[in-house]
Amino acid sequence: MLERLTTIMARLRDPVGGCAWDRVQTFATIAPYTIEEAYEVADAIAADDMAALRDELGDLQLQIVFHAAIAEDRGDFTLDQVxxxxxxxxxxxxxxxxxxTAASPGWESLKAAERAEKPDGSALAGVAVALPALMRAEKLQRRAARTGFDWPDAAGPRGKVIEEIAEVDDAADADARTDEIGDLLFAVVNWARHLGVDAEVALRQANAKFERRFRAIETAPGFAALPLDDKEALWSAAKRDQADKPRD
Known part of the structure; x- marks a missing residue:
């Protein structure tokens, strides 16, 4: 089946009889679709939808074949080499x-040894810039922690969160406020990490919770024109109602 997919991609990118859109794509133009497909795989897993997962894994595989085809056309590498x-x-x-070897030396230690052999020997090397910001923040923090650069317990990052809130309040202008909000979010991720909470997962769950509750209240007659107090009352009722139901 993989050979069939590579054959299809070759025809799509054929300079004469191929698809005009597929022929002109580059790594950069395809990258956003690759990221999107990875998230759609994650969504299918979260929904426990095996039919969707099968479909989304196929879409993600197409992205891999597409990138490899572009690379092969440029003479960089082939899918077989990947x-x-x-x-x-x-x-x-x-x-x-x-x-x-009888016992594993540890996945992370092996990865660290591989990183040390590369030109960028930093403990932070290889943390993808394209990762979601919360996820990347946690990975950077974990990498730094392996060198001993870390708080000993959750009290340190908790104090940092409080400190960063004050600095947001004291920000002199929009640029400074943006900078301080970034520091605050980074500190919250660090606190979550020390509490054993995956910040990316926590925010995804919060997003889903907000969406469920808002969808429940926005159908109220004349919702947009209601006073905020009335909307807050609807919100509280939705929270109580959904708290009594099984979680998704």
Whole structure:
């Protein structure tokens, strides 16, 4: 089936008989679709929708084949090299399964050793810039923590959150306020990490909760024109009603 997909992609990008849109795509133009498809995979998993998951995994696989086709056209690498590379990496990172080592030296220590061999030997190297900001903040913090640069417990980041709130209040202009809000969000992620909470997951759940409650109240007659107090009353009622129901 993978060969069939690569054949389809080759025809789509054929300079003569291919698709005009597919022929002109680049890594940069396709990257947003790749990210979107990864999120749609995550959505299907969250919904426990196996039919959707099967479909979305196919869409994500198409993105991989598409990038590899662009690379091959440029003479950079092929899909076979991509697959060979990940096969080599998985075997290298599991010597206790594929080698003679009895115990695993640890996934993270193996990854750290690989990073140390690259030109950028920073503990922060390889944390993708395109990650969601909350997720990237947590990864940066975890990487830094492995070097000992971390609070000993949750009290430190909690105090930092309070400090950053005060700095938001004291911000002199819009640029300073943006900067301080960023520091505040980073501090909240750090606090969440120390509490064992995945900030990205927590915010996703909060988004879903808000959406459920707002959808429940916006159907009230004349909702947009209602005074805020009336909207707050509807919101409180929706919270009570949904609290009595099983969670999604």
């Amino acid at each position: 697959i060979a590379g990940i096969c080599d990496k998985m075997e290298r990172r599991h010597p206790h399964v594929f080698g003679d």
